[in-house]
Amino acid sequence: GDAFTFRAGSSDITVRLEVEAPTATDEPRPPQRLVERIALWCVAVDDLRAVADALTTLGIEHSPLRGDVVGMGCVAFRDPDGIEWEFRIR
Numbered sequence: 001g002d003a004f005t006f007r008a009g010s011s012d013i014t015v016r017l018e019v020e021a022p023t024a025t026d027e028p029r030p031p032q033r034l035v036e037r038i039a040l041w042c043v044a045v046d047d048l049r050a051v052a053d054a055l056t057t058l059g060i061e062h063s064p065l066r067g068d069v070v071g072m073g074c075v076a077f078r079d080p081d082g083i084e085w086e087f088r089i090r
Contacts, residue, residue: 002017010043013039014041037084037086039086041088041089052065052075060077062076075087
């Protein structure tokens with residue numbers, strides 16, 4: 001479908017695709033598929049803190065760290081192509 005997940009080592013990597021809808025002024029053409037979001041799974045909140053700290057050090061704007069010790073959390077940013085990268089824990 002529009003997403004797939006694969007495992008690299010102990011990490012699950014999810015890629016989700018979005019169909020680009022044509023506008024009224026576009027010539028008819030098959031829909032183009034673009035990457036919308038890449039989600040990388042981390043083990044713990046400390047990993048998310050490390051990601052957020054590294055992004056801050058590199059000057060990359062990102063979402064505030066959202067997470068708790070029961071295993072839910074996220075840090076996200078957009079790359080120059082507009083693709084959203086999420087680092088998550090379950």
